[in-house]
Amino acid sequence: MKQGQWxxxxxxLLDTVKNQVMARLGxxxxxxxxxxxKLALEFEKTWRLSEVSEMxxxxxxxxxxxxxxxxxxxxxxxxxxxxxxxxxxxxSLVFFECLKEDDAQAIDLFWADEISESEFxxxxxxxxxxxFAWEHYRDLxxxxxxxxxxxxxLSAGDFFDLRLKARDRKMxxxxxxxxxxxxxxxxxxxxxxxxxxxxxxxxxVSLRSSLKFKAPMVIFxxxxxxxxxxxxxxxxxxxxxxxxxxxxxxxxxxxxxxxxSYLIHLEKTSDQELEDEDLDYExxxxxxxxxxxxxxxxxxxxxxxxxxxxxxxxxLRTDIPQEIFKELIFSDRSFLLSPQGKIYLSRPxxxxxxxxxxxxxxxxxxxxxxIYYNLPKDLERRLWIETVGFFFSKWMNPAxxxxxxxxxxxxxxxxxxxxxxxxxxxxVSEIFVxxxxxxxxxxxxxLQGLTKGAHPLAQFEACRYLGRIFGRxxxxxxxxxxxxxxxxxxxxxxxxxxxDFSKTFWEGIVPRLI
Numbered sequence: 001m002k003q004g005q006w007x008x009x010x011x012x013l014l015d016t017v018k019n020q021v022m023a024r025l026g027x028x029x030x031x032x033x034x035x036x037x038k039l040a041l042e043f044e045k046t047w048r049l050s051e052v053s054e055m056x057x058x059x060x061x062x063x064x065x066x067x068x069x070x071x072x073x074x075x076x077x078x079x080x081x082x083x084x085x086x087x088x089x090x091x092s093l094v095f096f097e098c099l100k101e102d103d104a105q106a107i108d109l110f111w112a113d114e115i116s117e118s119e120f121x122x123x124x125x126x127x128x129x130x131x132f133a134w135e136h137y138r139d140l141x142x143x144x145x146x147x148x149x150x151x152x153x154l155s156a157g158d159f160f161d162l163r164l165k166a167r168d169r170k171m172x173x174x175x176x177x178x179x180x181x182x183x184x185x186x187x188x189x190x191x192x193x194x195x196x197x198x199x200x201x202x203x204x205v206s207l208r209s210s211l212k213f214k215a216p217m218v219i220f221x222x223x224x225x226x227x228x229x230x231x232x233x234x235x236x237x238x239x240x241x242x243x244x245x246x247x248x249x250x251x252x253x254x255x256x257x258x259x260x261s262y263l264i265h266l267e268k269t270s271d272q273e274l275e276d277e278d279l280d281y282e283x284x285x286x287x288x289x290x291x292x293x294x295x296x297x298x299x300x301x302x303x304x305x306x307x308x309x310x311x312x313x314x315x316l317r318t319d320i321p322q323e324i325f326k327e328l329i330f331s332d333r334s335f336l337l338s339p340q341g342k343i344y345l346s347r348p349x350x351x352x353x354x355x356x357x358x359x360x361x362x363x364x365x366x367x368x369x370x371i372y373y374n375l376p377k378d379l380e381r382r383l384w385i386e387t388v389g390f391f392f393s394k395w396m397n398p399a400x401x402x403x404x405x406x407x408x409x410x411x412x413x414x415x416x417x418x419x420x421x422x423x424x425x426x427x428v429s430e431i432f433v434x435x436x437x438x439x440x441x442x443x444x445x446x447l448q449g450l451t452k453g454a455h456p457l458a459q460f461e462a463c464r465y466l467g468r469i470f471g472r473x474x475x476x477x478x479x480x481x482x483x484x485x486x487x488x489x490x491x492x493x494x495x496x497x498x499x500d501f502s503k504t505f506w507e508g509i510v511p512r513l514i
Contacts, residue, residue: 096154101155
């Protein structure tokens, strides 16, 4: 698929997801549409490429820093954390839209360890007042708590009854009031990005006579206008930072991913009377299957999907070896329970859903009948399945990262009691070298020789890790046309049951990915 076509289909995907979000919200109010339009017009102007280092340096030098928050997207809060971790927050005051002005006492009690985390959430009425996942914000709050940075709420009890401009004025009043009580060297405001247009909250703050800031700054995230325009010029899909005056935009993730996260949030909360297990995760996976099938022009049926979650999987039967099955559950993985369409979805995130949906597509196309966890016998097949799953997750989310060897080592070190971490690292290195030698046409050791004596869990972890490396390589090759769409489809159609699969995999596929 050509890059222009890929971007075009992603725009269509983004529009589809946003329309689904708006439908669940009952449509976008005219007042919000007009309010948001100002910000959209700002992104239509000229922005220049910048660097993360320049953005971080400016953030450190700023005395008033606005951070645009996309409430339903975990990576948005992770970005805030990364920025704040890099800064000296001595004598700083951090405001959160997700907290209310009158939550100050609860914050101070939690900061002083006089109440527990659960008591704090109860006192601030997190679920009813905010409603977005606490887990997304938790590390950010705990970091500020550990450093004893003063935190205050930016909302009020009647906040959502106010018109949008009135909310901006109310926020500015709260900031002014708190700074009179707590004069601070630096102020950080974390709020929805629509509030952060220069004529919205920043203007209201500047109009307060007691508030004098010399170096205000705004950091937006993952803007769709800048994303498509920039990547059309750069012909790449890596993270970018753009700048216009005192405003920066950190495009670390594709815009459709954050909107998919919002859709997932709405699906989980659309009917508070439904228990989690009653939510239709089959439709959720079907949507990902449908998006990817249409995108690549594949022919796959998805009528046989059956999705289980941690709450509905009790007593579940599977042909996966018990030890590996326990590891999958323990490690919070999503996976196929059977190639016919039985799926275990650990969490409904974009990465989990797209990866397991991709494995389902592959199972249907290759018409496989087995799940292939019998290691070392099934090692090549398991490695190819993991490769395809990661490929499809990258297809939906190009920003998804691949673990480095150091990341793998750190994670395996935490599981040293199993005694398999050293074996896994050895297998990863030796299997990768095996592929390189085959690509060069040199003699190699047999795979059986490499895996002899290795624990099945070590072999499985090696397949999973190498599958990420090969999956990323397959994504990049498909996007750059080094692997054509026809070749990709041919590879996905290869029967894993065939006696020549091993030869095809090592001689036909792996050399193209190394």
